Amino acid sequence: MKPDDLERQIGRQPLREIPPGWREPILKAARQAALRSCPARPDRLAPWRRAVLALLDRRPSALLWPSPTAWAALAAAWIGILAAQLAMREPAPAAPAREASVSARALLLARLEQQRLLARWSEPFESPALAPTKPAPPKPRSEARRRIGFA
Amino acid sequence: MPARVELERLYEDHAQALFSFLANLTRNEADTRDLLQALFVKLAQRPGLFEGAREERALLLRLARNLAIDLFRRRGAARRHSDALARQVQAAPLFAPASEPDEQAFRKALEAALDELPTEQREVVHLKLWEGLTFEQIAGLVDIPPNTAASRYRYGLDKLRRRLRPLYDEIR
Numbered sequence: 001m002k003p004d005d006l007e008r009q010i011g012r013q014p015l016r017e018i019p020p021g022w023r024e025p026i027l028k029a030a031r032q033a034a035l036r037s038c039p040a041r042p043d044r045l046a047p048w049r050r051a052v053l054a055l056l057d058r059r060p061s062a063l064l065w066p067s068p069t070a071w072a073a074l075a076a077a078w079i080g081i082l083a084a085q086l087a088m089r090e091p092a093p094a095a096p097a098r099e100a101s102v103s104a105r106a107l108l109l110a111r112l113e114q115q116r117l118l119a120r121w122s123e124p125f126e127s128p129a130l131a132p133t134k135p136a137p138p139k140p141r142s143e144a145r146r147r148i149g150f151a
Numbered sequence: 152m153p154a155r156v157e158l159e160r161l162y163e164d165h166a167q168a169l170f171s172f173l174a175n176l177t178r179n180e181a182d183t184r185d186l187l188q189a190l191f192v193k194l195a196q197r198p199g200l201f202e203g204a205r206e207e208r209a210l211l212l213r214l215a216r217n218l219a220i221d222l223f224r225r226r227g228a229a230r231r232h233s234d235a236l237a238r239q240v241q242a243a244p245l246f247a248p249a250s251e252p253d254e255q256a257f258r259k260a261l262e263a264a265l266d267e268l269p270t271e272q273r274e275v276v277h278l279k280l281w282e283g284l285t286f287e288q289i290a291g292l293v294d295i296p297p298n299t300a301a302s303r304y305r306y307g308l309d310k311l312r313r314r315l316r317p318l319y320d321e322i323r
Contacts, residue, residue, distance in 0.1 A: 006312055006319050011280040013258055014247040018170040023162060026188045030158055034195035 158195060165208055168282060169215050171245075175277045176219045178266055180243035186218045193218075212282070213292050216274065223270075253322040257315070264314040272307030279304050 169190065173183045193214065194200060201207060245262050249255040265273055274293065278284045286304070290297040 005323075006315060007280075007308060009257075009319060010261060010308075010311060010315070013261060015167075015171040015281060016174070016244055016247050018167050022170075022184060022187070023166070026166075026184075026191050027158055027162060029188050030191040030195035031155060033192040037196045 158191065161194060161207075161211075162191065165211050168208065169211055171281060172212055172274075172277055173215055173219060174243060174245055175265065176216070176270060176274060177222070178243060178245070182219075182222065183243065186215065186222065189218055190215055206288075208282075209284070209288060209292055212278070216293070257318060257322060260315055260318050261311070264311050267314070268307050268310060272303045272310075275300055275303040276307040276311070 166187065169187055170183060173186050174180075177183050177186065190211070201210065245265070246258040249258055265276070268276065271293075275289055278289045278292065279286075284292070286297045286300045289295075289300040289304075293300065295303075
């Protein structure tokens with residue numbers, strides 16, 4: 001499709017130039033954005049800050065992540081121990097709290113009763129069988145029979 | 152980060168074309184400036200943006216177009232309508248001022264005719280007429296098939312012809 005005169009005339013119209021005052025503010029904003037997005041370069045820092053940053057950068061990783069396999073094995077062992085402990089734990093009583101409080105009260109009463117009985121049993125025991133015996137006074141009918149029999 | 156000289160080189164080489172393209176899309180001076188600045192900020196923040204890019208200008212035009220579309224979407228259709236009304240009152244000039252009155256009248260009429268085109272036709276007309284891109288290049292830039300780019304150009308140009316033909320025949 002060959003362009004006609006009008007099409008060529010349209011395409012020949014010169015576009016307005018960009019305002020010259022835009023250049024510096026736009027480039028300044030771009031440079032500031034670049035500085036914000038990029039961290040400070042280490043070679044521009046003081047030597048002691050560089051050393052501290054290097055230490056912080058290197059030591060934690062050296063201390064905390066020496067071997068991924070070892071850390072994974074340790075984590076697996078801990079998970080196994082935790083699972084075994086949970087499996088061996090006795091099941092929690094399913095009774096409601098009210099029932100538990102009632103049984104506690106009953107236990108307390110039983111305990112008090114037990115203490116009372118113990119206190120009673122610990123008192124000096126005076127049994128009639130162990131007391132010094134006195135000769136019983138003869139009963140009239142037996143005495144009479146004895147007198148009759150031996151007479 | 153692109154070095155300072157690299158940013159300046161990009162500005163010298165492409166800012167004029169990006170300005171014209173954005174001005175034609177937005178028809179608003181403040182929006183054009185904001186979008187151009189946003190584009191250069193993005194260039195400064197993303198150092199690997201041009202890696203693997205075959206044509207620097209096409210990539211920059213594509214980025215500018217995406218920024219303009221984001222702006223349109225953020226504002227929504229209602230705001231765009233009010234912007235269109237505002238543009239009729241205080242539209243930024245798209246073309247350089249002409250010394251002859253006939254030329255000036257033609258440029259004014261062309262600006263008004265371009266403003267009436269849908270954005271998808273206006274961007275294709277701009278890229279074809281003032282950037283000299285082929286339909287294949289436009290299709291790659293706008294993410295449409297080349298036939299669609301050609302038809303959009305044809306429809307847009309027909310509208311411009313209908314609108315400008317009487318004036319053109321008169322001043323020719």
